[in-house]
Amino acid sequence: MKKPTSGTTDLTTGRPLTRILVFALPLVLGTLFQQLYSFADTVIVGRCLGTDALAAVGSTYSLNFLILGFVQGACVGFGIPVAEAFGAKSRDDLHRYLYNGVLLCVVLSVVFTVTTTLGAAPLLALIHTPVNIFADAALYIRVIFLGIPATVLYNYSASVLRSLGDSRHPFYFLLGASLLNIGLDWLLIVPCGMGVDGAAIATVASQLLSGVLCTWWFFAKVENVHFTRDDLRFSAPHAKRLAVIGLPMGFEYSVSAIGAVVMQDAINLMGSVAVAAQTAGEKIRQMFTLPMESVGMAMATYVGQNHGAHRTDRIKQGIRDGCLVQLVYCAAAWVAIYFCKPYAVGLVLGDADPAVTQGALEYLTVISVLFCFHGLLMIFRNTLQGLGYSTQAVISGVGELVGRSVGGWLAVHSLGYFGICIANPIAWAFALAYCVIMVMRMLKKEDTPEVNA
Template sequence: MTNDMTKGSPLRIFILFSIPLLIGNIFQQLYSMVDTIIVGRFVGVDALAAVGSTGSMFFLVNGMILGLTSGFSVLVSQKFGAKDEEGLKKSVASNIILTIISTIIITVVALVVKNPLLKLMNTPDNIFNDANIYITIIFAGIFTQTTYNMAAGILRAIGDSKTPLYFLIISSVINIVLDLVFIINFNMGVAGAAYATNIAQGISGILCLVYSYKKFKVLRLKREDFKVDKSYYTTHLKVGIPMGLQFSVTAVGVIIVQSAVNVFGSNIIASYTASSKVLQLVMQPLISFGVTMATYAGQNLGAKRFDRIRNGMSIMNKISIITSLIAGAILVFFGKYFVMIFIENPGDEIIRYAQDVLNYSAVFMIFLGFIFVYRNVLQGMGESFVPMMAGVYELVARSIVAFTLPKYIGFTGICLSDPIAWIAAAVPLMITYRNRINKIIDEDKEEGIAA
């Protein structure tokens, strides 16, 4: 069922749209979390470190995919908000073509650069082989990620956030079963975890495509729908490429931090991996709010309901702040218990370092929430440059901190790299949004007076 966000209570819309997104995001995290838990408990700390050491590389590629597909769906939401059915079909058709081309390019590049990246990241010799096996299989299955993200992005653009959730739940269960079978029964090690992830992700993508075609007549494309004016491709790329680069630039910063962490050895790599998984889990509500604001802003921009965008942002900011405080409290008081899920009988050193990462992140969680909300509302409004540059600011701040502070304050310097990067990215996004929304509303008022 589609969801028109141009009318009705913004708070009610946010709740109804965000909850399925949140549940879906949590289940999506299960792909990597289950891999990490089962590998850590049934293969060993070195294998966990191997999978964890590739996390930033996966984030680099997945971030590009997520950014591109999210960007390609912005025009879809705008056409839906404007009630332009023909434009909606053509925006979906051009979305599909660009996604196929992007998938081929990203897959080839990822497979070519994986080995040099592992070496550049100072991956320890004792885990290099496992890390290489795991990331090679994951990169070979990039098409499964793009298929799901493209299909889910289109469904969300027309207001359907529940269906992607249902298919993610199904594929998450499949992923868990395959992990257990491949790793425990077949002794496939890290390769089994990678194969399970690709198969499960592929199933969720196929289910989304089939459902979209059968459920929504507007998504049943014909040959003539693919005869698209180049302006559609240009609009997609103007939003999608900066969004993809923005995610990738952020991922480069994570790779830099991972390189600094790798110097400390397997135990600290394992503790950093576990704490990162916990952090990714508790930030899912904030990510869901961001995706909600992108769709909300896109539809209301198409409908020229600019005051509604500003009112919605005021409400969403309050929700984000409260959620960030709750997430921070969870990290501080329960973080170590989550870490124990990933590693069987972790030593005191691993627990201590992991908790340090979570404590520092908790203090600055509000800024992370601002990044997701402001970045996505700007992207939904068609603003792509500043969100991309915010990723650059995040990269620069994270890099400087990761390679300077550890020399003076040790591992605490690593712990501070993310929080300082969040502040560097959030501030310009907040300023840009305020200027952009005020300008749009003022211009609309002037046009109304002139008319």
């Protein structure tokens, strides 16, 4: 029997533009809300525990990005074959991908939890964490790493639901978990008197809740999912397909993290004013570019389903419509930043050094003009991922690393702070050029009689 409230959507039918926009909206809202509750996290830790505690949590960002980015990317990748099987209406493949994805997630959880928890302190020492915040940073990141199974549970279950065309319920559950995170932050830190470990426990607990809710919704509400004994066994071909797509996507996230570390090193060499200015500008920039990334996530699911249904014509139309959405949004974002950047920078920095304020304004002025590179990159990179060519997406991540390295080198040796402002756009442009070429090649390959035979 069908369960009409499941929320799953067949993206192989209907107008591509409408399908992409409707599917992307909950993703956009989810990412924006994550930024808001992250800001609330920062306020609670900074005001209740002090600047050293805030610095300790902030010093773990690159490790978070590096390790958890891999986990998140891999789980998103595991959802691509599920989307293909759903689009192809293949019941057997769908169930076997789902179960073997669970097996890979268990392995991923065990390996990463053990190795990262034991290696937390050496990793913090490797990135030169200051002595006065080292103990708090190690305490915080160890709790986060112990919570990797909860991170895997949420990201895989949410990825599966999105692959089946349901982006709304992962957003609802994320919204509830985010509110829990804020409440637990305050409860554990203020009345209970805990330190940065309280903030970490709140984060892990909220992820666990959202993961459990996504899993419950899948088994309780999604139609036509009934596992048999034959489904619940290891399948080498299905596991291989999942690994070939998922693991490179994890590496792509990690490569991007390495690029961010390289660029941060260049910023640090320019002094504290440049660091503060770029940090403020970057926080505001992320609020405007996260919706572009959400549209990209929607594109990956859309392409995955239509690839499974052998609808190359709809994939091409989806690319055109997706590019249109991104370009219109980029223009609107530029106008919004042009008029509101003084107020946004003032909100973040308050009565800061005028040089810092001016640097943040310059950063936003330059980077907002070049948002189009980022928006289009999200369309073409996620198209590659939806087609199952994750290795090519990783290579585009290497292009980003090279681009940020070039921007950092230019900043230190010739362009000064302006080089920092254009480092991300250079990285986006390098990756975009590669992804456009590869998408054109892969779609041409999909159109050949040999592939379609």
